[in-house]
Amino acid sequence: MFLGRKISRVAQALVIAGVSLILSAQQSVRAADEGMTVKVAVEGGFPPFNYLDAQGKLQGFDVDIANALCDTARLSCEFVVQKWQDMIPDLLGKRYDLIVSSMSMSAERRQTVAFTDTYYNSPSVFVVRKDSKLTQIDSETLKGVTLGVTSTTAQEAFADRHYRPATPITVFPTSPDLYTGLADGSVDVILEDKLAIYDWLTNTKAGQCCEFRGDDILDPTFFGEGAGIAMRPADDDLRLRLNKALAEIKTDGTYDMINAKYFPFSIR
Known part of the structure; x- marks a missing residue:
């Protein structure tokens, strides 16, 4: 009887030790994970x-x-x-x-x-000043018109493929520079991500100068x-x-x- 109790206690201790080791291992994995x-x-x-x-x-x-x-x-x-x-x-x-x-x-x-x-x-879109005479935007209407894009973007690659050399393209280092270039007349039209420029058009004083013009562009080759x-x-x-x-x-x-x-x- 005594021996049985002793074995039972040993087994219990081993079980407890085993559970502790499992919990410890789980905690270690979780800690490493976190x-x-x-x-x-x-x-x-x-x-x-x-x-x-x-x-x-x-x-x-x-x-x-x-x-x-x-x-x-x-x-x-x-x-x-x-x-x-x-x-x-x-x-x-x-x-x-x-x-x-x-x-x-x-x-x-x-x-x-x-x-x-x-x-x-989000699609890409053309944005012009509100007084722009561009009512339709395509490769024909953009001939001779200065187009702005942001450096190393999908919009720059798209413009290079579809509008050069007939369309002069100005490349700006950042999106804020691009928007300023449109507002101050450095370029006539810009190509930008629609959601990105939405905030500037809607929530800034400078953006009140300008608006979307033409169709949205969804081209998976360039924009994925x-x-x-x-x-x-x-x-x-x-x-x-x-x-x-x-x-x-x-x-x-x-x-x-x-x-x-x-x-x-x-x-x-």
């Missing part, structure tokens, strides 16, 4: 998607989506403000791990980086199937993890709350 640090590149000059506020803090739709995905995927994310032209080279150079900066998933970019599922979609989060092709586990988190925030209402903060319409 402690995984991912560096996220954002341009910081593309309102309302990403910009620096008066205190120099990153704000915008891209930033809020990135934070929501990091929380849901249990990642510790650090933001890196990065020049647009260096986004992909520095991603491949491992300066950071993700680009969450309204990057369209063009066929050209897919040759060098991997993307998550689409996290928003919307904006995605870019990463190195080898990081497939991270891509799958973010896709799962993206599906979750779209299901639980988090995505819609962020959407409503910036736009009065859905951009899914």
Whole structure:
């Protein structure tokens, strides 16, 4: 009887020890999981998607989506403000791990980086000053008209392919510079992402000068199937993890709350 109790206590102790080891292992995995640090590149000059506020803090739709995905995927994310032209080279150079900066998933970019599922979609559009005589915009009406685009964007590639050399094209370093160039008459028309320029047209005094003109442009060859989060092709586990988190925030209402903060319409 005594021996039986002794064996029972030993077995109980082993079970407790085993459970403790399992829990400890699970906690270690969870701690490692939660402690995984991912560096996220954002341009910081593309309102309302990403910009620096008066205190120099990153704000915008891209930033809020990135934070929501990091929380849901249990990642510790650090933001890196990065020049647009260096986004992909520095991603491949491992300066950071993700680009969450309204990057369209063009066929050209897919040759060098991997993307998550689409996290928003937006056409490109022509914008002119309200007094512009351009009523219809196509390759014929743009002949001899100065067209503005932002450097190293899908809009620049599209304009190069379809409008040069008949159309003089001015390339601006950033989107704010592009908008200023249109407002002050440096160019006659610009080609820009519709959602990106919506905020400038709607919510700024300078933007009151101008309006959309012509048809929306949706060309998957240049603009892909919307904006995605870019990463190195080898990081497939991270891509799958973010896709799962993206599906979750779209299901639980988090995505819609962020959407409503910036736009009065859905951009899914």
